[in-house]
Ligand SMILES: Nc1nc2c(ncn2[C@@H]2O[C@H](COP(=O)(O)OP(=O)(O)OP(=O)(O)O)[C@@H](O)[C@H]2O)c(=O)[nH]1
């Protein structure tokens with residue numbers, strides 16, 4: 082327990098090694114570590130909630146890492162402390178595509194006011210997001226006032242990131258034509274700011290055209306927040322152009338949400354639904370580990386797979402076995 086006590090004060094002092102250690106504890110699946118991690122979070126809770134949490138998503142290769150490096154450096158130059166976390170739904174398969182980023186974001190990684198944490202390889206997206214939420218709280222306790230949560234745009238992970246951040250930035254590439262890059266409506270509706278990257282060199286004009294196309298499409302899209310109209314900007318992460326415009330918009334967004342009350346309401350709703358998803362995770366883990374369930378699982382799965390037993394009936398039997406009726 083005394084190690085946790087030291088860890089607490091070191092994290093509160095902003096010690097990045099202690100923060101990394103705390104996150105490792107959070108990522109551990111050992112039951113004794115889970116207890117220590119829960120204790121750590123509870124003790125640090127009063128020091129959390131202070132940062133601006135920003136989600137960043139986009140297709141592979143759009144320039145997320147390059148942008149985070151440029152934007153992170155820009156924010157630090159303006160007096161902020163910046164933590165970068167990743168929700169990587171591919172990590173379970175590939176062992177972590179973002180893992181190489183700490184070396185890629187070299188100019189950011191060396192700054193004292195930066196903390197970069199690649200995502201842990203989790204077995205499920207739920208597992209990864211759970212740890213990212215907790216890591217985010219730890220970063221806040223360590224005094225990072227801006228937290229960038231990166232995810233590759235490949236489906237559910239955007240929703241997960243939107244559910245733990247205050248604002249969501251969707252990155253796109255310059256593209257000819259008006260097909261709007263086949264971006265799903267649901268993803269556009271998550272975005273507070275659409276950012277067309279690579280507005281440089283030969284693609285510069287195309288980026289401006291893409292910006293115009295998205296602006297024209299926006300009236301048909303339901304904005305994510307009542308008090309903020311989705312906006313579209315261009316930038317060049319490579320040439321570090323457009324960072325001030327993105328930051329101005331993010332600050333305007335923060336003010337708008339704060340003034341309308343949406344800021345606090347969103348945080349409260351996020352915390353409440355997190356409680357329920359945690360409850361579901363805990364129950365499911367316990368259920369899967371119960372001997373009565375284990376005894377039934379393979380035969381039920383086999384019968385469901387071959388279409389002999391309805392999935393609903395099998396699920397009911399598993400729960401009944403777990404509850405012991
Ligand atoms: N011209 C130009 N190239 C860029 C810009 N931003 C990124 N790139 C290049 O695009 C490629 C992909 O950039 P990354 O930052 O790795 O993209 P990413 O979105 O993080 O990619 P994943 O991590 O694979 O999803 C690299 O070769 C970058 O140098 C930009 O603003 N302009």
Ligand SMILES: [Mg+2]
Pocket residue numbers: 145146147179182
């Ligand atoms: Mg990347």
